[in-house]
Amino acid sequence: MTLFGLDNLPYGVFSVKSGVRRIGVRFGDAVLDLTHLGGVFQQPTLNPLMSLGHPRWAELRAQITEQAPDLPRIPLDTVSLHLPFDVADYTDFYSSEHHATNVSRILRPNNPGLPPAWKRLPIGYHGRSATVVVSGTPVERPHGQLGVDVFGPSERLDIEAEVGFVVGTPGRRIATGDFAEHVFGVVLVNDWSARDIQAFENQPLGPFLSKSFATSVSPWVVPLDAFASLAAPAQDPRPQPYLLPPGPALDVDLRVEWNDTEVSNPPYAQMYWTAAQQLAHLTVNGASVRTGDLYASGTVSGPAREQAGSFLELTSNGEQPVKLADGAERSFLLDGDTVTISATAAGAGGARIGLGEVTGTVCP
Amino acid sequence: MTLFGLDNLPYGVFSVKSGVRRIGVRFGDAVLDLTHLGGVFQQPTLNPLMSLGHPRWAELRAQITEQAPDLPRIPLDTVSLHLPFDVADYTDFYSSEHHATNVSRILRPNNPGLPPAWKRLPIGYHGRSATVVVSGTPVERPHGQLGVDVFGPSERLDIEAEVGFVVGTPGRRIATGDFAEHVFGVVLVNDWSARDIQAFENQPLGPFLSKSFATSVSPWVVPLDAFASLAAPAQDPRPQPYLLPPGPALDVDLRVEWNDTEVSNPPYAQMYWTAAQQLAHLTVNGASVRTGDLYASGTVSGPAREQAGSFLELTSNGEQPVKLADGAERSFLLDGDTVTISATAAGAGGARIGLGEVTGTVCP
Incomplete structure (x- = not known):
């Protein structure tokens, strides 16, 4: 099969x-x-x-x-x-409730819980399209300021397992119902992240160099028509009219391997915001999308630890290392480590389909 | 002359x-x-x-x-x-100390002062390159979520007067001393901003739809070689080695007109971080720049109110409206308003040179 x-x-x-x-x-x-x-x-x-x-x-x-x-x-x-397409604009969302909740608890223990607008709109930001690379491209450990008077290679290099959507047909103010007219297909995304650089640079304008050094995508773009359309999870509070109907959920099961050890299985079907809602939000202000735009779901995490889409979550910010098959322990990525994210999805024809994989090895 | x-x-x-x-x-x-x-x-x-x-x-x-x-x-x-060049990645910095201080005081009165990393690195974020438009392009007032259960046209539409740098020669880890080898020229930038959308969406990933609807640039790219190189202002604390020497300051005097009334004169020469430092920072993590990259200085504001590069600052968040020549008062932009930013600079030949202007009219 x-x-x-x-x-x-x-x-x-x-x-x-x-x-x-x-x-x-x-x-x-x-x-x-x-x-x-x-x-x-x-x-x-x-x-x-x-x-x-x-x-x-x-x-x-x-x-x-x-x-x-x-x-x-x-x-x-x-x-x-x-790299299968020239990337126009690259945008990244933050649409897993489990991920956003986990990150709040880990990074903002004095102020946990979702940011105020989180259930009102799919929060997102723009990333760097120049550094979107195809699976297999080595990932150089980024240097940066890790704190006051501390410059050097990141010591907290992480992954983010995501699902990416590739825009074919340009448009503005795209209704959720027109999602399939604009989105050509789906890729897997690893949004490599340097947590120490991110923590220092983050205020008040969000992530910048902590994410811009490399974003890996899988080489195969699966046509949107190949996916089964599921009913999206319920949303409470009811979203604004421009975000309704929510559009389909896709049943994509991700698998994260760290040096040949399977460490998690993030469930994309449980994302709070759909890809149709993300596209509607991205363009509701009048902004245009172009052929080649890539927008990613945000880190996919489920409720359980072994469904975490980042190592920040999987290891509780490095405090609970994971044991790999060879007995070694890891909190964040070491030089030479390889991470491979693969996925299958419910196909429109009834059987499961493959999305292939996105892999990368960290080098100094 | x-x-x-x-x-x-x-x-x-x-x-x-x-x-x-x-x-x-x-x-x-x-x-x-x-x-x-x-x-x-x-x-x-x-x-x-x-x-x-x-x-x-x-x-x-x-x-x-x-x-x-x-x-x-x-x-x-x-x-x-x-539009004189195809924009690859668009990045925006936040490098005026007066602007950052003013914004902190206005938007975060309980926590004023500069963000922790502000004097350690030039804070920046990625913007949307699809919506960089040439001077004269009408600016449609963006719609968005202005708060919980509030959707509609922005009521706090603002400008940001900036100086933009256009990358010619690609590179990575660009030393400040190589600035002139990589930057082809300079444009004026108006980074239109919807303050109400921004306030609601901003946490924790920074500005997104509040800025992505339009960024206007002047049509003339002034070669970097045409500018006089000044000594950059002193920086305390001393920046990390990769940000030194600071590279040249440029003496660009901006002028902001709101419907034919000159309302401010932002002084670019007083920026804390230089364009050479911004480029070095942008690439220090290993990220590449490409031909056509545009990076902007961040809003240029001086210490005096009439040197403000945004109307948020000029009107103290709308609380102190400005009076225009026709007697009308303004806090933020109304439909039909036109903003024109023009500038001159100290030229390499001794005389002042023009950067032309970037203008735009707000439409519903």
Whole structure:
């Protein structure tokens, strides 16, 4: 039973020895080369395809499904995978109630609980699009000011396991009901975070250098049409009209591995704010989204420790280290550590589909 | 005495009736058309020129200076001016001590004074590059959540008068001494801000929709080489080594007009952190800058009320309205209001040079 069957067909950008970037879809353990379909498939990024709009995406997906048996098939282990799209603006949300509650308790023990606006709107901020990198790119430990008169490599390097949404069709003031007209597909995101840099720089304008050194994304963009649409969890208080109806929830189960040890299983389906609500909020002020915009869900955490989407939560701010399979203990990331986030989701066809993985190794 | 003589020659992108975008330099009240110089000048944006690097910028500037009498001259009032460069990442700093002190006193009366890290590093955050627009673009009043159960058009729409730096040469971990190798030129920036949206959304990740609806920039990019380099103001405590030497201060005098009434004169020369320090900080963690990155100084405010770079400060959060020339009073912006920020600077040649203006009119 493959997670990458005809009901999935995620798009990516690959190259073989020649180095020329081509567009393909993943099918089982192979890449189907779409080059000879011409047009938007003869490009080095998915952006031209993504700009075509939902009706055309659906047509092309049907065409690829039909022609799959005849498309050139290249073994996955012989290709290099590249950043699949040019990132326009990168935005990150903060929409897991469990994560926001955990972080408040850990970082603001004197003032725990959700920030005042948290249940009124999906809180978010802008990140750095220049440093969005594809899975596999080494992550250099960032340097910065860790406190007053302390400069050096971060000692509290962390991950954030997230689900990212890639905008195809530009727009402004996008209704939640138009979500699927604008969002082309879904990737996995690791929003690497330096907690010591973050704590020092954070006031009053939010995270900056603590997040801007690297944000890794998975190489396969799973079309939104491949996902089953679930009813979103109830929201209380009732959101503002521009955030309703909430749009679909997606049943994405994440898995976080730290050096080959599975350490958590964050449940995306439990997020408080949906991706449709995030897009509506992002654009309600009149701001535009463009082809290639990436917005991420925010760290996905469930109620249990083993559902934590960050090591800050998993280790209670480093106070309760986790034991890895080789017996070593970890609180935050050491040089040489590898983190791999993978996921499967409920597919529109009934079976589960794969999102692949986003991995990265920390280097000094 | 022109502010746009041979010692200035700022670059811009213009069109005449045909609509085709061309590159020119401003010279007096005319545009010198650079199209026939070929190469990077036969482009619709400055990005290819900006990517060439400082040695080539200097050569081309010398060439244009020499050939200026022979270049086609088009009256300024017959051209349309466009966004001069494609914006990659947009970053905004917060580097005026007077502004940060004023804002703390106004918005956090129970906890005034600078944020803990303020004198240790140039605090900043990422903004939205999609909504950077050229001077003259109408600014639609943003809608948003203004408080619990309150949604509607912002009632506290404000400006922020800033100086923006445009990156030409990509880089990482840029030393302050390499500032002029990487920064191509300077623009004026109005970072329009909705104070009510900002107050509600701000915790804990900083400004988001309150700033993302529009950021206006002036159409002329003044080459960094056109500015006189002044000694930067003293800094106490001594900054971390990566922020030293501080790099040059620029003597830019801003002027803010609210519907034809001059309301303030923010002095950029008094900024606490220099643009060279901002660039060094932005990249010290390993983050890269790209051709087309824009980073802004943060609101420029001096110690006196009539040097305020925002109306929040000018009117003490709306409590002390200003009287305009026509007798009308204002606290924040009304629909139909126009704000124009203009500036001159000490030029490398000894005389003052113009930065032109960034203007915008608020519409519903």
